[in-house]
Amino acid sequence: MTEPGPDDSSAPDDSSVPGGSSDATGGAAQRSLPAHFREKSPLTDTAGVPWAGRDYTLSPFPEDDGSTPPALADALAVHRRGEDPHRCALVEVLATSRVLVPIMAVATELGATAHGLTGDNGADMAMVSITAPDGSRVLPLFTSVTALSTWRGDARPVPVVAPQAAQAAVQEGCTALLLDPATPTEQGGPILLPRSVLWALAQGRTWIPPHEDPELISVLDQVAAAVGPVTSLVARPGQRSEVDLHLGLVPGLSAEQVQAVVQEISARLGAEPLVAERISSLRLALEG
Template identity: 45%
Template sequence: MSAAPFAKGGGKSIQPTSSFAGDDGSADPELAALMAGHAAGTTPLRDVVARLAATRVLVPVLAELGAVEETPDGLHVDKEAAAGVVALEAPDGRRALPVFTSVASMAAWRADARPVPVEAPRAALSAVSEDWALLVVDPGGPVTVLVPRPAVWALAQGREWRPALVPGADGPTVDPEVASAVTVAAAPVQHVVRAHAEPGRKAEVAVVLALDPGLDRAGLDAVLAQVNARLGASDVISERVDSLELRIGAAR
């Protein structure tokens, strides 16, 4: 993933820890290898996040932002604080905290950024406290990894991240716990004949609904609203699924 889709903005503060006196600013070799493997399609993101949980990262602090600065790739920097951590804006509008594996990767992203070393779980906790959904590791490359919201929450809470999608014989499939939670949430809604989960096309997980025939637009909207509300109230879904899409399937 390139850094270009992200726009900067929103300065926030973060406090460094004091346990990195001997840190030379280099990347953790194991994390770097896992990130390279993920970029090559040979390492699952789950392994990257697991290593990240035990790793120091560098959070960038920008001492001064111009009122309206434009980066070489055409992105805009909004001045919101004299000094502070900068949030990136993902293509879907969510805010992301940029973190770096090394001083070199941060300098490649922005030479005037000051590195603040923190444990990755602490960086995730700071992102969650600011209502920033994502982490972006090394947005300036050489390898960039986007850490999704459920993984950020798990990092912040010191828990193992369990992705909603797991490898299957014919490609990714929805984890059984998540699939069961989708069925439990959606199936009891009136006019829903069946409900199941599968990997999404535009979102991480698709909830596929088979509905009673003959519903008018108002009836369909009411059913979808109820399904959405029940999905949103599910702890399993909120903790493990980054994004959902609803699809209408055949009732058969």
């Protein structure tokens, strides 16, 4: 599409504008407002609703140009270089960073046109989530408008701070956050922020890796102390899970006794709210 230039004959003249006219000598056009505009009060809008009492909230990011915030870009680079393996620095920066939540139009009402075709009569904007292979829901977050449009060109960005996005994710039943899901593998790929990070951001709490979390370690010690044959229950970074729980047992137990202890430990861990909140996935490993 091209716009008409100054000499383009396709440009409309003033006579084509409602309420406008041009004189024969080429003078300036005289235009007047429609009657309903001339008669309206300056204290109300065109529907007659008063301007007074309205709240116009300023954008919390008035100078945001849609690019990745510099501090967040630096934290991402550090993490992808392997210098922040447990995401501690990244999550700390995220806690005060602007991110973009994607929303899309969802039809709310269908109707038939005069020609018998079915179409949307109404639509709402809804937050987008991703369904993982195990059926859980993940909220995608984006660091920039470019990252969002690369993922879905029809999604609209809503800028919020990451803790607000995490709160929305929890309300929607999401169990994790996925940062920049369209990032190519050669650039490090998307970054999954598990449930422990999600809940820490949503609660405004400093995130600590589970194997270093003193409150969680205290709970694990209590669970271990409640089961006689257990000598230790230690959290360590996992290879295939977020946490490996290394279980120490007294010597001389039969296979059946070991199995019974493992089942009891698993049941006690499952009943601990703090374990569910701060460990996204775990694996029990027998010591020795």
